[in-house]
Amino acid sequence: MRIEKGNPAVQNDLFGGRGEVRVWNLLHQAAGPFTVVLSCALSPGGSVGRHVQEHFPELVIGVEGEGEASVDGQATRLSPGDVVYLPLRSILTIENRSNDAPLRYLIVKAVDASAP
Numbered sequence: 001m002r003i004e005k006g007n008p009a010v011q012n013d014l015f016g017g018r019g020e021v022r023v024w025n026l027l028h029q030a031a032g033p034f035t036v037v038l039s040c041a042l043s044p045g046g047s048v049g050r051h052v053q054e055h056f057p058e059l060v061i062g063v064e065g066e067g068e069a070s071v072d073g074q075a076t077r078l079s080p081g082d083v084v085y086l087p088l089r090s091i092l093t094i095e096n097r098s099n100d101a102p103l104r105y106l107i108v109k110a111v112d113a114s115a116p
Contacts (some may be wrong), residue, residue: 058085
């Protein structure tokens with residue numbers, strides 16, 4: 001299922017990964033506590049390199065394809081319907097396990113309700 005609205009931002013080798021990630025910003029106005037809703041398509045065989053969730057906790061929701069998300073070194077499946085939670089300051093990597101099809105996923109970031 002493609003979730004695309006407008007023109008995507010295109011990132012190559014994001015956070016030291018490999019391949020192309022197309023990113024559509026789906027949230028165009030304030031919707032507290034949510035800060036970002038992104039639709040992403042990671043190229044076949046691509047990856048998003050290791051990076052820290054510095055500002056907001058995050059959900060990564062699998063939409064289409066077969067992939068893997070690693071949170072703090074713990075690998076988990078990222079396929080349609082899978083949801084991966086990333087607490088603030090956790091470390092994430094994403095791998096597209098297919099050499100033929102993009103991995104599509106949503107990213108939802110929100111203000112940390114436990115923060116002072």
